[in-house]
Amino acid sequence: MDDLRTTYLMKLEKMMSVEEQIIEGLPTMIDMATDEGLKAGLTAHLEETKMQRDRLTKLFAAHGYEPKGMEDKPFKMMMEEASQELEMITNPNVKDAVIIAASQTVEHLEMARYGTLVEWAKALEDDDGEKLLKETLGEEEHADKLLSGVAKGNLLKDSVNEKAAEA
Amino acid sequence: MDDLRTTYLMKLEKMMSVEEQIIEGLPTMIDMATDEGLKAGLTAHLEETKMQRDRLTKLFAAHGYEPKGMEDKPFKMMMEEASQELEMITNPNVKDAVIIAASQTVEHLEMARYGTLVEWAKALEDDDGEKLLKETLGEEEHADKLLSGVAKGNLLKDSVNEKAAEA
Numbered sequence: 001m002d003d004l005r006t007t008y009l010m011k012l013e014k015m016m017s018v019e020e021q022i023i024e025g026l027p028t029m030i031d032m033a034t035d036e037g038l039k040a041g042l043t044a045h046l047e048e049t050k051m052q053r054d055r056l057t058k059l060f061a062a063h064g065y066e067p068k069g070m071e072d073k074p075f076k077m078m079m080e081e082a083s084q085e086l087e088m089i090t091n092p093n094v095k096d097a098v099i100i101a102a103s104q105t106v107e108h109l110e111m112a113r114y115g116t117l118v119e120w121a122k123a124l125e126d127d128d129g130e131k132l133l134k135e136t137l138g139e140e141e142h143a144d145k146l147l148s149g150v151a152k153g154n155l156l157k158d159s160v161n162e163k164a165a166e167a
Numbered sequence: 168m169d170d171l172r173t174t175y176l177m178k179l180e181k182m183m184s185v186e187e188q189i190i191e192g193l194p195t196m197i198d199m200a201t202d203e204g205l206k207a208g209l210t211a212h213l214e215e216t217k218m219q220r221d222r223l224t225k226l227f228a229a230h231g232y233e234p235k236g237m238e239d240k241p242f243k244m245m246m247e248e249a250s251q252e253l254e255m256i257t258n259p260n261v262k263d264a265v266i267i268a269a270s271q272t273v274e275h276l277e278m279a280r281y282g283t284l285v286e287w288a289k290a291l292e293d294d295d296g297e298k299l300l301k302e303t304l305g306e307e308e309h310a311d312k313l314l315s316g317v318a319k320g321n322l323l324k325d326s327v328n329e330k331a332a333e334a
Contacts, residue, residue: 002258004331007265074248078241091169098174101283108279109272112311116268119318123332144279151286164171165290 008120009065012056015113017072019053022046022106025079033099034092035160037150042103045143052139055132062128075109093163100151100160107144114140175287176232179223182280184239186220189213189273192246200266201259202327204317209270212310219306222299229295242276260330267318267327274311281307 026046033039060067082102089095114137121130153159193213200206227234249269256262281304288297320326 002256002261003334004261004264004328007256007261011268074241074245077244081241089169089174094169094171094174097171097287101178101280104283105276105279108275112272112275113268115315116271116318119315119328120264120332123326123328125332148282148286151283159290161171161286161290165287165292167170 004120005124008117008124008126009060009063010070011113011117011120012059013067013070014072014075015110015117016053016056016060016067017070018075018110018113019049019056021072021076021079022049023053025083028083029086029099029103032086033096035096035150038096038100038147038160041143041146041150042099045103045139045146048139048143052136055136059129059132063126078105091164091167093160094167096160097151097164100147104144104147104151107140107147110140111137111144171287172291175284175291175293176227176230177237178280178284178287179226180234180237181239181242182277182284183220183223183227183234184237185242185277185280186216186223188239188243188246189216190220192250195250196253196266196270199253200263202263202317205263205267205314205327208310208313208317209266212270212306212313215306215310219303222303226296226299230293245272258331258334260327261334263327264318264331267314271311271314271318274307274314277307278304278311 023046026042026049030039030042030046033042082098082105086095086098086102089098114133118130118133118137121127121133151159151161153162190213193209193216197206197209197213200209249265249272253262253265253269256265281300285297285300285304288294288300318326318328320329
């Protein structure tokens with residue numbers, strides 16, 4: 001790990017693991033959600049996530065790098081804890097608010113990681129990598145804003161948070 | 168956990184655990200950092216983090232809530248993994264780049280969580296809580312921008328990322 005290129009590829013591997021875990025876990029979250037705007041937003045983001053995974057595959061191929069199937073274990077634990085929390089909640093409005101909270105934590109974690117990777121790609125003069133990673137970063141930022149909108153009720157008459165507070 | 172107020176307090180407890188873990192772990196990161204701007208930025212943020220912990224203590228008192236000492240375990244695992252990664256790196260420039268990456272992941276995680284908590288405080292009409300949490304959120308956003316500046320070299324002649332790429 002003692003040069004930036006190796007570290008860059010290792011961090012990309014971790015992101016592959018993150019994307020795969022999201023692809024696996026998001027359908028359950030979509031099923032649990034009640035708010036229609038939230039369901040639609042998460043469903044659209046699931047499709048984006050699949051494209052993000054494919055971009056990483058492209059990037060590995062461009063670097064002649066064979067992924068080792070490294071797992072992001074802290075992320076796995078975070079996802080498992082979120083699921084357990086959600087199972088304890090029966091009120092659908094509180095559940096929606098907690099789904100949004102968990103999803104925004106994931107989006108921010110991805111924004112941080114892809115933000116770093118874009119900068120590292122630049123420093124390493126990996127122009128194609130920079131372009132692909134920027135596309136993904138833009139999608140994560142957009143997904144995060146959309147979730148904030150649903151939470152605050154910018155997109156809906158009654159916000160998820162207001163309904164949850166009445167529960 | 169079936170009402171938003173209980174969930175809000177539980178999430179605040181998790182943030183208390185996050186702040187305490189940062190207060191414990193950040194000094195080691197500061198010691199490992201080489202770049203002077205990075206060292207100074209992290210040192211200033213350590214002091215801010217102590218104030219953030221104190222704000223949470225105030226908030227619990229205002230709600231007549233006795234914290235149960237709940238631990239944020241996925242965050243702990245994330246911190247441990249970051250430490251292990253850093254121990255594997257000997258090149259000081261790559262090390263700095265990885266310290267920035269880890270710190271920005273933490274900042275983003277906190278921005279997501281405090282962003283949610285500010286909105287929940289609003290929905291629950293906890294005006295004092297909203298104010299305190301907004302102060303913390305602003306500090307996290309500022310710390311994140313400062314770290315981006317160090318990484319990209321806005322604050323320094325030679326950026327950490329450029330030096331790391333040459334390693």
